[in-house]
Amino acid sequence: MTPGNENHALFENLRLELRRGSLILAVLVMLRTEQYGYTLRKSLADHGMPIDEGTLYPLLRRLETQGLLVSEWREEDKRNKRFYRLSAEGKAILKPLLAEWQGINTSLNGIL
Amino acid sequence: MEILDSYLRAVKRYLPRAQSSDIIKELSDDLRSQLEEKETAAGRPLADEEIAAFLRQHGDPMTVARRYRQDSPSLTIGWELIGPELFPMYLIMLSVNLVITVACVAIVFLIMHAPLTLNVFVFPVLIQIVVLTLVFVGLNLVRRKYPQPWYYPPAEISPMIPVPRGYSIAGLILWGPVLLWWLAVPFVPFLLLGSAAAHLQLAPTWHRFYVPLLLVLLASVAQRVISIFRPHWTWLVPFMRLLINAAGTLVLYFLVFKSRTLVVVADPFPSTGQYDKLAESVNGTLLWGVLGPWLWIWAGISVPIYAWYCLPHLRRMLRGKTGAASSTVSPSQGK
Numbered sequence: 001m002t003p004g005n006e007n008h009a010l011f012e013n014l015r016l017e018l019r020r021g022s023l024i025l026a027v028l029v030m031l032r033t034e035q036y037g038y039t040l041r042k043s044l045a046d047h048g049m050p051i052d053e054g055t056l057y058p059l060l061r062r063l064e065t066q067g068l069l070v071s072e073w074r075e076e077d078k079r080n081k082r083f084y085r086l087s088a089e090g091k092a093i094l095k096p097l098l099a100e101w102q103g104i105n106t107s108l109n110g111i112l
Numbered sequence: 113m114e115i116l117d118s119y120l121r122a123v124k125r126y127l128p129r130a131q132s133s134d135i136i137k138e139l140s141d142d143l144r145s146q147l148e149e150k151e152t153a154a155g156r157p158l159a160d161e162e163i164a165a166f167l168r169q170h171g172d173p174m175t176v177a178r179r180y181r182q183d184s185p186s187l188t189i190g191w192e193l194i195g196p197e198l199f200p201m202y203l204i205m206l207s208v209n210l211v212i213t214v215a216c217v218a219i220v221f222l223i224m225h226a227p228l229t230l231n232v233f234v235f236p237v238l239i240q241i242v243v244l245t246l247v248f249v250g251l252n253l254v255r256r257k258y259p260q261p262w263y264y265p266p267a268e269i270s271p272m273i274p275v276p277r278g279y280s281i282a283g284l285i286l287w288g289p290v291l292l293w294w295l296a297v298p299f300v301p302f303l304l305l306g307s308a309a310a311h312l313q314l315a316p317t318w319h320r321f322y323v324p325l326l327l328v329l330l331a332s333v334a335q336r337v338i339s340i341f342r343p344h345w346t347w348l349v350p351f352m353r354l355l356i357n358a359a360g361t362l363v364l365y366f367l368v369f370k371s372r373t374l375v376v377v378a379d380p381f382p383s384t385g386q387y388d389k390l391a392e393s394v395n396g397t398l399l400w401g402v403l404g405p406w407l408w409i410w411a412g413i414s415v416p417i418y419a420w421y422c423l424p425h426l427r428r429m430l431r432g433k434t435g436a437a438s439s440t441v442s443p444s445q446g447k
Contacts, residue, residue, distance in 0.1 A: 037141070037142050038141065038145040054179045057179075061131075061180070073137075081141055
């Protein structure tokens, strides 16, 4: 592996780590309104946070297992879709999480 | 969408069973929505090749399923040797290999009337474990470096996936030397008989099977060479391999079961008990240690797999013919 490749791989790893936390927050915020996976992914992409379905769906499942989301299967456009929304627990946790993120953001801006 | 359904079935195979149906339902809806969007943009239904290209971009079924698994076991010693995508297949292959190895060793020793102790299994079993682990470590490295290609696409999708050149080259590297070895055997019997070549020679029956087996090997190498230059001839791989393996099965069957004497005592040596016993041992090893397992692999594994991989090609050919027939028939029907 050349040094350029190594740096690129390292950057990719760091970028993914950085994105991971932000994505969770973005998903929780977007799911204050009920959506199904495909529209959620499109909304995230429209807001500049593209995410492939291979990352989004496992994340949604994990958040649901953690009790932050609830989901239900419903028919729409003649097709069964799984709709997700923030649970009561998710709503309760989102508030301090957003405050935390804003705090980090302010601190980072200060450092920069 | 037949291709999409096949793809989803392939993904499902690698998912945790308890959640697989739920995950597939959701994934199916997402992929269908994306394909519909593409169709709307194109203003026409997508062709099979376009759907296959889209699915290829989406990722190979094993990798897609891996993202849903949280309990993915892998072989890691400091760094990842065999990743979670390959690890289940590694375990299956290792188990099958070890069962075959133990069975072959036991059969050879029983035929040779040699004492069957635990020690005789240790070396062959260790060799199998080391070789198979190294093969999978290599595959893992390739997958990490080139995550996109599908080395073993599901049968239904395989007609649309060009044969990876690396796959054909790897086959050539494996079978090229085997062909050269086979060509050299009549001139250097040591290559087949080892040190026993000093006292034994190939039985006359070899002359009947030498050329057919040579043709089988030549066809095998030729298919790989053609696939390197014509990767889009996806039908060539299953049809040629089916033919090669079926022909190989027939040749080996007659060689193993009809002509049990493969080597005899060499002319200058008297047919004494010592050399007869040596010939018997070598015959037993060749029949049950080399040709027998090979026959089993060709007949029992390769032929059914390649026959299965031929079906989608046949279906596509038939569909093509039916389509062509109906398009030529309908105008005349209208008259």
